[in-house]
Amino acid sequence: xxxxxxxxxxxxxxxxxxxxxxxxxxxxxxxxxxxxxxxxxxxxxxxxxxxxxxxxxxxxxxxxxxxxxxxxxxxxxxxxxxxxxxxxxxxxxxxxxxxxxxxxxxxxxxxxxxxxxxxxxxxxxxxxxxxxxxxxxxxxxxxxxxxxxxxxxxxxx
Amino acid sequence: xxxxxxxxxxxxxxxxxxxxxxxxxxxxxxxxxxxxxxxxxxxxxxxxxxxxxxxxxxxxxxxxxxxxxxxxxxxxxxxxxxxxxxxxxxxxxxxxxxxxxxxxxxxxxxxxxxxxxxxxxxxxxxxxxxxxxxxxxxxxxxxxxxxxxxxxxxxxxxxxxxxxxxxxxxxxxxxxxxxxxxxxxxxxxxxxxxxxxxxxxxxxxxxxxxxxxxxxxxxxxxxxxxxxxxxxxxxxxxxxxxxxxxxxxxxxxxxxxxxxxxxxxxxxxxxxxxxxxxxxxxxxxxxxxxxxxxxxxxxxxxxxxxxxxxxxxxxxxxxxxxxxxxxxxxxxxxxxxxxxxxxxxxxxxxxxxxxxxxxxxxxxxxxxxxxxxxxxxxxxxxxxxxxxxxxxxxxxxxxxxxxxxxxxxxxxxxxxxxxxxxxxxxxxxxxxxxxxxxxxxxxxxxxxxxxxxxxxxxxxxxxxxxxxxxxxxxxxxxxxxxxxxxxxxxxxxxxxxxxxxxxxxxxxxxxxxxxxxxxxxxxxxxxxxxxxxxxxxxxxxxxxxxxxxxxxxxxxxxxxxxxxxxxxxxxx
Numbered sequence: 001x002x003x004x005x006x007x008x009x010x011x012x013x014x015x016x017x018x019x020x021x022x023x024x025x026x027x028x029x030x031x032x033x034x035x036x037x038x039x040x041x042x043x044x045x046x047x048x049x050x051x052x053x054x055x056x057x058x059x060x061x062x063x064x065x066x067x068x069x070x071x072x073x074x075x076x077x078x079x080x081x082x083x084x085x086x087x088x089x090x091x092x093x094x095x096x097x098x099x100x101x102x103x104x105x106x107x108x109x110x111x112x113x114x115x116x117x118x119x120x121x122x123x124x125x126x127x128x129x130x131x132x133x134x135x136x137x138x139x140x141x142x143x144x145x146x147x148x149x150x151x152x153x154x155x156x157x
Numbered sequence: 158x159x160x161x162x163x164x165x166x167x168x169x170x171x172x173x174x175x176x177x178x179x180x181x182x183x184x185x186x187x188x189x190x191x192x193x194x195x196x197x198x199x200x201x202x203x204x205x206x207x208x209x210x211x212x213x214x215x216x217x218x219x220x221x222x223x224x225x226x227x228x229x230x231x232x233x234x235x236x237x238x239x240x241x242x243x244x245x246x247x248x249x250x251x252x253x254x255x256x257x258x259x260x261x262x263x264x265x266x267x268x269x270x271x272x273x274x275x276x277x278x279x280x281x282x283x284x285x286x287x288x289x290x291x292x293x294x295x296x297x298x299x300x301x302x303x304x305x306x307x308x309x310x311x312x313x314x315x316x317x318x319x320x321x322x323x324x325x326x327x328x329x330x331x332x333x334x335x336x337x338x339x340x341x342x343x344x345x346x347x348x349x350x351x352x353x354x355x356x357x358x359x360x361x362x363x364x365x366x367x368x369x370x371x372x373x374x375x376x377x378x379x380x381x382x383x384x385x386x387x388x389x390x391x392x393x394x395x396x397x398x399x400x401x402x403x404x405x406x407x408x409x410x411x412x413x414x415x416x417x418x419x420x421x422x423x424x425x426x427x428x429x430x431x432x433x434x435x436x437x438x439x440x441x442x443x444x445x446x447x448x449x450x451x452x453x454x455x456x457x458x459x460x461x462x463x464x465x466x467x468x469x470x471x472x473x474x475x476x477x478x479x480x481x482x483x484x485x486x487x488x489x490x491x492x493x494x495x496x497x498x499x500x501x502x503x504x505x506x507x508x509x510x511x512x513x514x515x516x517x518x519x520x521x522x523x524x525x526x527x528x529x530x531x532x533x534x535x536x537x538x539x540x541x542x543x544x545x546x547x548x549x550x551x552x553x554x555x556x557x558x559x560x561x562x563x564x565x566x567x568x569x570x571x572x573x574x575x576x577x578x579x580x581x582x583x584x585x586x587x588x589x590x591x592x593x594x595x596x597x598x599x600x601x602x603x604x605x606x607x608x609x610x611x612x613x614x615x616x617x618x619x620x621x622x623x624x625x626x627x628x629x630x631x632x633x634x635x636x637x638x639x640x641x642x643x644x645x646x647x648x649x650x651x652x653x654x655x656x657x658x659x660x661x662x663x664x665x666x667x668x669x670x671x672x673x674x675x676x677x678x679x680x681x682x683x684x685x686x687x688x689x690x691x692x693x694x695x696x697x698x699x700x701x702x703x704x705x706x707x708x709x710x711x712x713x714x715x716x717x718x719x720x721x722x723x724x725x726x727x728x729x
Contacts, residue, residue: 019201019216049216051370053263057356108267111315112352131197133213 022125072127078138188684192530226374236633245378254598255361260640266351277329282342328694378617432580432701434683438546441636467553475634487670502647505659542642544587583704
């Protein structure tokens with residue numbers, strides 16, 4: 001396992017703005033997976049932060065991508081869904097604050113002729129978020145649960 | 158009868174921007190620009206270690222992360238009197254140039270080109286004729302008929318899948334699109350090539366910054382360990398790779414971007430007289446060659462131009478309390494000393510005071526407060542910032558690289574120098590800057606290599622690293638140029654912690670609301686007089702707004718649960 005993508009077959013990419021409280025939950029999941037360690041050797045973890053087009057490069061090298069991001073879909077904060085999106089319209093509402101967003105990024109990615117497996121873990125957060133650093137208790141509680149689900153998925157394949 | 162057009166959010170930008178424009182007889186008569194979500198990074202930073210500020214500020218945006226980190230390091234260094242070693246200056250310049258070249262190319266192809274290029278029309282193009290055209294413009298190798306036919310097929314499949322994705326929301330078929338199908342195909346083909354290329358150039362950030370996105374910076378230098386023979390350091394192999402990325406960048410800019418820019422612009426020369434807006438231009442400048450404290454050594458010079466008078470460049474001082482001030486007469490904030498005053502960032506306050514309508518709403522109350530952006534002014538003048546401002550200041554200061562290339566572009570397009578003061582001029586200036594900066598990047602690279610070969614490996618000045626060496630209070634300003642314009646951070650340090658921290662970002666200069674005197678800022682002013690042939694499809698408004706390369710993410714923050722384009726037209 002590495003935190004710096006280097007041509008492994010699976011990329012776990014957490015996206016979010018850590019300055020917007022729970023919006024940064026995707027990054028928190030990556031940090032958790034990294035701290036716990038013990039992932040298969042061919043898995044890369046990437047804190048995608050608010051990165052947009054620069055993420056195309058690490059994305060293009062892999063066979064499978066697991067994305068982790070926040071959604072403001074109205075569900076209780078800290079609940080999450082596992083989705084297999086194909087088009088931008090398959091995404092849940094607002095994965096933003098990084099507005100040339102994940103949706104556009106993924107569509108651009110497909111436009112380049114790429115066809116990896118894409119799985120999205122979307123964690124619900126309250127809307128709108130205050131400007132602060134760190135997670136709320138409900139969303140914090142979801143981090144180890146989502147991380148564990150991802151870990152299982154990484155060993156299943 | 159007039160129409161009021163609302164575009165909210167403006168898409169193909171980073172961040173969230175709302176434009177309300179009043180159109181009368183097919184021309185914009187008035188305009189209002191609003192950042193509709195709040196910024197508050199200053200509140201997060203108060204009380205923290207000044208040496209950590211860069212890591213927070215670079216998270217405000219995914220596009221210009223490096224420049225926020227740079228401005229942050231510089232303001233702390235300025236406050237504490239730290240000078241960075243020569244190699245650190247060179248590495249910072251290299252990262253700066255890589256950011257510019259990548260960001261400007263992405264802006265042109267992926268955010269702005271679709272205002273001029275009709276993607277759907279491209280399906281009608283003849284690949285053989287496109288190939289002939291491409292070969293007449295440039296030696297770029299991917300110009301054979303088979304390549305263009307394949308691109309056309311790929312896009313056709315994409316469009317036919319019914320999932321237009323990034324091409325959704327386009328005003329395809331609008332008669333304001335003037336390019337022949339072949340030029341459209343050429344541009345879309347290079348849209349894809351640019352995507353492939355841009356993911357390579359940013360590896361420069363990964364090599365020098367250790368990771369991407371959000372590469373590492375360091376107060377006092379750069380976090381790079383150079384050793385030409387050492388496997389775990391930045392060694393000869395890594396540096397050779399950087400060299401080849403720079404070579405590819407120059408080639409891409411010269412053989413693809415600039416020829417396309419000129420080819421497309423030649424069909425839209427009328428836009429050389431539209432969208433000029435403000436007559437004042439501000440550049441903080443960057444790319445020091447003899448240290449940040451010597452602005453006369455900057456390759457991108459510092460200065461201000463008033464009333465388009467290129468014969469007089471005014472000096473700019475970020476620390477003078479009478480020069481840069483932020484007003485909030487039309488912004489959802491409150492100042493302790495009253496809302497009518499302007500505050501220099503050292504005295505800056507960030508107290509929210511939302512008085513706007515409860516969303517969803519039809520219109521903003523433009524007589525009162527209507528934006529989350531404050532309104533910055535330089536000596537109380539409204540200023541435009543960005544590539545056009547930088548190129549005008551460089552041109553007026555006699556920079557030979559800039560003067561020469563501006564001359565070539567004006568001659569090729571056969572337009573007068575006054576055409577620079579326009580939407581087209583803004584877009585052309587960005588291209589000129591990209592080519593000049595790509596070559597400067599090669600110069601910085603050569604200097605770095607020669608330093609390293611001479612045994613100079615220092616990248617960090619540790620003399621003021623320990624807080625025990627700091628004074629009880631200190632103030633500093635870190636000025637730089639984000640790709641989209643003048644950016645500065647102001648810091649006040651007290652008892653070794655951040656006491657106040659203010660950012661004035663480029664899109665605040667350009668996208669802000671009116672000031673207390675009613676003077677419009679750059680977007681609002683530039684829209685006046687813009688023709689709108691079809692109010693249902695305000696393509697022309699997008700052309701002018703996109704020509705500034707809006708990036709509102711650091712100006713405001715984004716919370717838009719639907720992400721849908723609200724485009725309303727009101728008649729009254």
